[in-house]
Amino acid sequence: MTLYETLFALTSVAMPFWLLMILLPSWRVTRLLASLAVFPLYLAVLYAVGLVTAIGDTGFGFIQDFGSAEGVIRLLSHPDFALLAWIHLLCFDLAIGHSIYRDNMEHHYVPRPVQSILLFLVLMFGPFGWLCYLAIRRIRRTKAAQDAHSQ
Template sequence: MYSWLFAAAGIAFPFWLLMILLPGWRVTRFLAERQVFPLFLAVLYTAGIGAAVAHYGLGFVQDFGSEDGVLRLLAMPDFALIVWIHILCFDQAIGHWIYRDYMADRFLPLPVLSVILFCTLMFGPFGWLVYTVLRALLRPART
């Protein structure tokens, strides 16, 4: 089941291409406004974590509190795939937020937005940090 969830999560990748390469296209705007792909990934994650809880019980949660526990969980293929979907979902949600926030003011050249979105796709928190800093420095003040 977890391999199927992982494969299904790949469906969300083309939306990154739309945001990066075709940010002004009405289809891109339509999908971003409805948050189709982060919601899709959240459903996949929920199915995966639900299956894990059904199979392993809630005892695995205690492993979140220690380095050894987290490493033990990530060494299990099922949990590693669920964690990957978790990461994909949050990166996609942050990418959507960046895209939607940017489209409200367009305070950067589009190529810069594309680079930031690519960084968010590849290095999630780093892309968000770059956008947040540039937003604070360059975005016109709202009154």
């Protein structure tokens, strides 16, 4: 097993946190873990280990592939870089999900069942779930401001 395969296997530890945020958002353990940001930090550390290793092995030359679709395809055709990119996605999806969880638990923009649906969308579709949350939050904030202004 390569280092990148090991790092990928270690990412599964963060899945229970997704389940807690989605299924048990009000549980004190979920709230504690969210306040400590343990799992987003954990995935970020895994990614950093992979990134530092990749830079150590190949230097910064791989960055030149970021500038074109062909270059990105070529880079992602290498299993180690594909796994590293996947860890990157998992880390950012969890960071966004964690941010949504904390923001909504504090401000109550959407009911908890809707929050759970939005977190599931972030887990499965990343930016789409985040966009949905931002749109709903914006609508709710605007409505609250209009209601406060009309009183």
